[in-house]
Amino acid sequence: MKASSSTSKPSAKYHHGNLRQTLLAAAKQMIAADGIESLSLRKLADKVSVSRTAAYHYFDDKNDLLCAIASDGFRQWQQLLKQSEQQNQTERQKFEKYLVNYMVFATHHPEEYELMFGRCIWKQAKCTEELQTIAHGTFQHQVDMMAYWQSIGLVVGNNPLRTAQIIWGTLHGIAKLFIDGVYVDDTRAEEIVKSALPMFLVPKD
Amino acid sequence: MKASSSTSKPSAKYHHGNLRQTLLAAAKQMIAADGIESLSLRKLADKVSVSRTAAYHYFDDKNDLLCAIASDGFRQWQQLLKQSEQQNQTERQKFEKYLVNYMVFATHHPEEYELMFGRCIWKQAKCTEELQTIAHGTFQHQVDMMAYWQSIGLVVGNNPLRTAQIIWGTLHGIAKLFIDGVYVDDTRAEEIVKSALPMFLVPKD
DNA sequence: CAATCAATCTTGACACTGTCAAAATGCTGG
DNA sequence: CCAGCATTTTGACAGTGTCAAGATTGATTG
Structure with a gap:
């Protein structure tokens, strides 16, 4: 009892x-x-x-449980994104906020982040249908945003998919170097991503 | 017997x-x-x-064995770098070659790459002295190259450490998204990194 | 050459892991 | 109250890393 x-x-x-x-x-x-x-x-x-x-x-499996946690992580991230998008800001500010948000989320939830984007789940190709779906939606959303930011001349490049891959790659790489302990001082993450920002922006006239 | x-x-x-x-x-x-x-x-x-x-x-440990493999990986990478630097090319070509080499090495030796830069070793802070040393040397070399490329006006930015962190982050991120199976088509890696190249270069006059 | 020694390798054991099959428990509708 | 079903437990098995103690073997020295 x-x-x-x-x-x-x-x-x-x-x-x-x-x-x-x-x-x-x-x-x-x-x-x-x-x-x-x-x-x-x-x-x-x-x-x-x-x-x-x-x-x-x-849960079918230990893996299944981890997938569930990852799915929750994606929901949390999507919600944070939605909140941020509703703020009344210039597009330039929204773009910067997106980058910083990504970094803050990753460094504040390192283990969930690892489950969401790490080898643990994706490498072994043992990914839940639910996780697959929600993850793909998130990726697509990223590409859509990039397409928009390129269309208004804010972000460099003219291939949204390619640009999204690169910018996401940059965010992901810096995040993982912190999370995995190669870079040590977490607090610098935001600073670094901000100094990467100009590389992605179309120079002002 | x-x-x-x-x-x-x-x-x-x-x-x-x-x-x-x-x-x-x-x-x-x-x-x-x-x-x-x-x-x-x-x-x-x-x-x-x-x-x-x-x-x-x-080996003290399973971890110790993995560290030894990682160390070998660094030696292999350093050798590849040295070979590439001796080629007779413009600095611009060397820079591009560096990026592509990194990508090719990472995608062709994914598991060694994971040991060299992944959470498996660095996160748990169980890093051999040997590995620590050779890894740090590699990082430093990266920063030095970046400082040189910035000094001759090839690469954007004026803070070598910061720039090295960002460019390395980009390479690492893209590499890991491929290695960990988030991006699926390995053969596109080189293509992607080449289209990222312009972001790092100082625009020609 | 033979006896000792130290390096090298093996055996036994332990705690821990994920996971399956079968049993036990307890709630709910008839 | 009882049958049935969802839920939880017990027992068992193969696999893992790792330690302590013993066995083997090449080298060294008297």
Whole structure:
């Protein structure tokens, strides 16, 4: 019998309550604390006070769980993007904000970022349908924005896909060098990306 | 008793011969075939027909072995760089060659590249002294080249370190997006980096 | 040449991992 | 109250890195 009986927690009614969400939350917390590689399903189960294999009713696999976390990460990123786009700013400001946002998100959620864009999931080609879909949507959105910024003469180049790949590459590269510990001082990330900005902009008249 | 007695192989004289080199070579072959994450010391030992723990006489650790592979990778990269620098070309051509070389090296040795610059080693801060040294030398060389290219007005910017960080970031990012399987068509890597080139160059008069 | 030594390699063991099959538990509708 | 079903647990297995202790073997020295 669990301690949380009767009417203590509103969402705890069935066996555990909603184990899936609890597992996801705990897993996120654990990877944030100790990194992806030191997350084990058994330690996770321990932390949630549940049996070793309980998670297998909600996730096919360890990989499946990681994909779910990555998907959540994409949702979080999309929401942040949407908020930022609604701000009343010049396009130039929006573009800069996009770059900085990307960097801040990546360095503040390094483990989620790794799951979203790292080898762990994509390399092994074991990517959930859900993740595939939401990730592709995000990529497409990037390309669309780039196309627009090029069309109004803000960003260099005339091939949106190609330009998006390069600019994204730059952001991704700098982010990963920080996240993976090759560059050490996280706080410089924003500074660096800002000094990269002029390379992407069409020179003013 | 081993089968390779008498004078069959020239390098097989002691117990095994030179197990260290054999292990390194076999390990490189295995990660090239199946990726870093599916390399196990036991399978490696099997492949070399040696006991599970034999490797521990030459490497402290699995991590230590991976560091050794990474170090070899840096030596290979440095050699490639040196060769390329001796070619008789304009500085502009050398710069372009540098970018393309980086990309080709990364995409042709993806697993070694991951060990050299990836989270696997750097994130966990378990980096050999040897690796630390040779890696730092490579970074410094990059910065020095960038300083020179800026001084002759070839490359944009006037802060060599900052510029090196950004350009390296771009290369690294694009390389990793390919290596990790986010971008799929490896053959486009060179094309992409070439179209990024103009962003780094000072416009001609 | 023979005995000792140190380098090299193997065996045994342990804790930890992901994952499957089968059993047990507890809620819910009839 | 009971059957059925969703949910969770127990048992088991193969695989992993790594340590301690023993076995092998080439080299060294009296």
